[in-house]
Amino acid sequence: MTTLTKEADVPAPRDGGSGDAFLSVRDLYVHFDTEDGTVKAVDGLSFDVERGRTLGIVGESGSGKSVTNLSILGLHNPRTTEVSGEILLDGQELTGAREKTLETLRGNKMAMIFQDALTALSPYYTIGRQIAEPYRKHMGVSKREAHLRAVEMLEKVGIPNPKTRVNDYPHQFSGGMRQRAMIAMALVCNPDLLIADEPTTALDVTVQAQILDLLKDLQQEFGSAIIFITHDLGVIANVADDILVMYGGRAVERGSVSEVLRSPQHPYTWGLLTSMPRLSGNVNEELTPIHGSPPSLLAPPSGCPFHPRCGYVDEVAGKSCTADRPLLPDGRGAACHLTAEQKRTFFVEQIKPRLS
16 A cells, blocks of 8 residues: 655646646536436536646545546446536547447547456457557557557566567466556557556555556656546555545545645545555554445435535534535635635644644
């Protein structure tokens, strides 16, 4: 598990971005029809990602992170899934787009690194063939050119002896090498948008650091916009420019890395931070978990989705956390009924001492 360092070690956001979003998501809803009812997996989500920048999406399992990004790629089953809202990729509308259009974009203009490389890679084909196939399809090159490109990409992601290993099968690669091969496959066509779905899960910390460094290096080379999905704020602190915190299918806080990690405004973000181990902390001190469980998306709570687990409900005056849904402001902010002064006071007096 990645740990957070002291506040002073949180990186400042990198310069970049012209302010023009390469990917723009507006009012995204993703609902699944099941035997038990309708699962509201994503419930009105909006965000932007600029070229050359990385958006980190964090939250517990079931918060809607992966569902959101599968919607961007158009990978949900249309017979059981209702997707509405606006998804613009470089100005092109993806919501409701024809499958042929999405197939042209997937692997070419947008690509995804899936969470479990062992199950994402086919055991029946060599690593080289799986990397070369999308390059040959989208670029219209010969088998030989595609094979040479696969070797080049394996070398680029740090696989030793790429000319030989290109003919190996996934089971002949270690976990870290399979993840590198997945990255090579995703980047083989130089996509403008790269979605990384917890690409360092189940990897040891040394390999994890290598994968994160590799993604940053490749982004500098290709200028891709990256969406990095994780539940680990320590990883986000090292790779992202901006953060979107999700809970119960909604965005509850967003801002730059330095803003959110140094002065978080939502009680859920406070809970994520205080439940993580810290390099500067007391090794004998117990972690503070977020009490309760994530909400059922079959029957999500009314009002603020976090209110059943929030310890600050009684501090809200005027509005009711149980009835009134708080809105996420444009730009930096949190979807919370606490006043700006309350957020500053509670963070400084109660949360910040536990993070030092």
